[in-house]
Amino acid sequence: MNNSFNPEQWNARLIADRRAIHRYPELGLDCVATAKLVRERLTSMGLKPRDGGGKTGVICDLSFGTGPGVLLRADMDALPLGETGGPARQVGYLSANEGVMHACGHDGHTSMLLGAAELLLNDPPKSGIVRLMFQPGEEGPGGAGPMIAAGALEGIQSAYGIHLWNQLETGRLGLRPGPAMAACDEFEITLIGPGGHGAHPSETIDPILAAAGLVHALHSIVSRNVPPDESAVVTVGAIHGGTAFNIIPSEVKLLGTVRTFNELVREKIEKRVAQIAAAAAAMHGLAAKVRYERGYPALINNPALVAAARERALKVEGISECLSPPAEMGAEDFALVAEKVPSAFLFLGCKGGVTADAGSHHSPTFDIDEAALPVGARLYAELARMEIERRAS
Numbered sequence: 001m002n003n004s005f006n007p008e009q010w011n012a013r014l015i016a017d018r019r020a021i022h023r024y025p026e027l028g029l030d031c032v033a034t035a036k037l038v039r040e041r042l043t044s045m046g047l048k049p050r051d052g053g054g055k056t057g058v059i060c061d062l063s064f065g066t067g068p069g070v071l072l073r074a075d076m077d078a079l080p081l082g083e084t085g086g087p088a089r090q091v092g093y094l095s096a097n098e099g100v101m102h103a104c105g106h107d108g109h110t111s112m113l114l115g116a117a118e119l120l121l122n123d124p125p126k127s128g129i130v131r132l133m134f135q136p137g138e139e140g141p142g143g144a145g146p147m148i149a150a151g152a153l154e155g156i157q158s159a160y161g162i163h164l165w166n167q168l169e170t171g172r173l174g175l176r177p178g179p180a181m182a183a184c185d186e187f188e189i190t191l192i193g194p195g196g197h198g199a200h201p202s203e204t205i206d207p208i209l210a211a212a213g214l215v216h217a218l219h220s221i222v223s224r225n226v227p228p229d230e231s232a233v234v235t236v237g238a239i240h241g242g243t244a245f246n247i248i249p250s251e252v253k254l255l256g257t258v259r260t261f262n263e264l265v266r267e268k269i270e271k272r273v274a275q276i277a278a279a280a281a282a283m284h285g286l287a288a289k290v291r292y293e294r295g296y297p298a299l300i301n302n303p304a305l306v307a308a309a310r311e312r313a314l315k316v317e318g319i320s321e322c323l324s325p326p327a328e329m330g331a332e333d334f335a336l337v338a339e340k341v342p343s344a345f346l347f348l349g350c351k352g353g354v355t356a357d358a359g360s361h362h363s364p365t366f367d368i369d370e371a372a373l374p375v376g377a378r379l380y381a382e383l384a385r386m387e388i389e390r391r392a393s
Contacts, residue, residue, distance in 0.1 A: 005122040010115065014373040017041065018111035019093040025078030025100045025107070029055035029143055031136040034076045034110065038134050041114050045121060053150025054143035058134040062120055067127030068391035070384045071152070071159035071341070073334060074113035075138035078102045084364040087354045103359075103366040105164035105350065108373055110134060112162065115377030120384060128388035131156060137333075142296065144333040148340060157391055158305060159343040160383045161334040162376055166358060167325075168349030170369045173313050173379075174325040175346045177303035182233070182259040183266055184295040184331030189214065189277045192287040195250030207252040208241055210284040214254065215239070217276045225272050226265055233259040233329055234269065259329045261298045270294075299335035302342035305387075309344050312386045318375035330361075344383075348376050 017037070024033050035056040042049040042060050052059035056076075083101035088094045095101040113132055120130055133152055137143030153159070168174055191211055196204025215236050226232045234256065241252030258273070260266040274290050281288035310322050325347065334345050350372040351358075359365035 002122045010118055011374050014111050014115045014377060015370050017114055018107050018370065018373060021076070021107040021110055022088065022102045023093045023096055025095050025097055025102045026076075027080060027100055028077060028139070028141060029137040031056040031076045035134065035136070038076070038110065038114065042117065042132075045117060047117065052133065052135075052147050052152055054136055054146035056136045057143055057147045057150070057152075059147070059152055060117070060132045062117065062130040062132070064124050064129070065127045067129070068158070068388050069129040069131060069156040070387045071131045071133055071156045071337070072113060072116060072380050072384055073133040073135060073159060073161045073337065074109035075106045075135045075143070076110050077106055077136050077139050077143070079104060079139055079362060081362065081364055086358055086365050087367050101364065103363060104139070104361050105368055106138065108164045108350065108368050108376065109162065112373055112376035113380055115374065116380035116384070119377060119381040125385045125388045127392060129155065130384045130388075142333045142336075144336040148336060153337065153340050156341055158387050159337050159341050160305075160309070160380070160387070161337070161343070161345045162380060163332070163345065163347050164350040164368050164372060164376065165347040166351040166355075166361065166366070166368065168323070168347060168351060170349050170352035170372045171318055171320040171375065172323060172349040173319050173321070173346060174323045174349075175301070175306050175310060175344065176324050176327065177301050177306040179261040179298055179327045180301045180345050181299035181327065181332045181335065182261055182329045183298040183335075185258040185266070185270065186293045186295060187256050187258065187273050188291040189254045189273075190251055190289040191281055192251045192289065193285070196248045198246035198248055201248060204248050205285050206248050207284075207286055208249065210280055210286055211239055211241065211252045211254055214277065214280040217280060218256065218273065221269055221272050221276070225268060230262050230265050231327065232265055232269060233257070259331070261327060263298075296331045296333045297335045297339060299332050299338055299345055301338070301344045305342055305344040308386060308390055309346065309383060312382055313346075313379060316375065316378050316382050318378065346379070348372060348379065
């Protein structure tokens with residue numbers, strides 16, 4: 001152990017890194033400034049970061065000799081949302097990039113993983129490789145896939161991800177075996193007709209009327225086509241059609257999302273969306289075009305890793321309780337990692353302090369309790385040590 005390691009200075013760096021990333025948020029795969037900060041911080045520790053794919057992804061191996069390879073992942077990207085702020089405005093780290101903000105905690109994830117690197121260098125495991133994966137594009141278009149394609153999982157036996165979660169109080173940890181987050185699919189249905197005069201609906205076909213019935217029919221899928229012991233969501237989130245009060249439009253578009261945990265349920269809903277759209281159009285004498293795009297798969301946690309993480313997490317300073325929350329209908333592209341290697345994804349509480357009343361994830365007032373940062377960094381490091389020990393035994 002390095003006697004020169006100063007916990008107070010380390011904690012200050014965690015906060016400074018998080019605020020610097022928060023101040024200059026970036027979207028999608030274009031996390032240029034964030035990746036530069038990550039590379040500079042890792043290089044200052046004597047490490048050798050490298051291009052990880054995904055345009056701005058960064059990979060860095062901490063090698064402690066031969067042995068198991070464990071991956072720790074943090075996402076770096078923000079959201080296309082204007083920040084109105086609370087603590088961020090008061091303290092001075094409000095987003096400087098108009099219309100972009102860290103409204104989900106990814107700035108904290110990146111800071112925590114940098115902090116974990118310092119902890120592992122200060123108190124290294126006896127063997128093994130810890131791979132740090134700093135990933136862009138989690139909010140879209142998806143950075144995990146390109147990084148995996150570039151070799152991020154080569155030589156890796158297991159992986160862990162942590163998500164700051166303001167539905168849990170700081171110090172509480174949520175983790176569950178099996179389905180943890182849902183698959184996320186998107187659909188677009190276009191109903192097409194001849195259009196006509198609003199005063200003469202009998203002389204044309206009204207796609208708005210058909211769309212109204214279609215919304216009801218789509219929302220019946222879960223209650224009538226999904227088994228009661230399975231969970232799913234079908235939501236129509238947008239309807240676009242018409243230009244004036246007295247014109248029956250020639251087309252109406254419906255946009256929606258489907259969330260599932262079971263692949264068979266996912267396939268069934270995809271088929272039902274197409275069937276119902278075609279039937280609704282035919283009933284009114286319209287044509288229908290359906291675009292259905294599959295997004296991230298369901299995130300499935302490995303039961304053995306969850307059990308081991310639950311036991312070890314309670315030994316981490318700052319974690320007071322491990323909970324078993326219900327599966328989350330939100331989606332996460334760490335699911336692509338979990339498809340390839342045994343993985344566990346954990347939710348770390350960040351509600352408290354001056355941010356106790358901050359907005360929910362993806363809201364313009366979202367913020368985190370920065371007291372969660374050192375807890376998350378210690379948890380990342382401890383999970384890596386635990387997994388190396390577990391696989392080496």
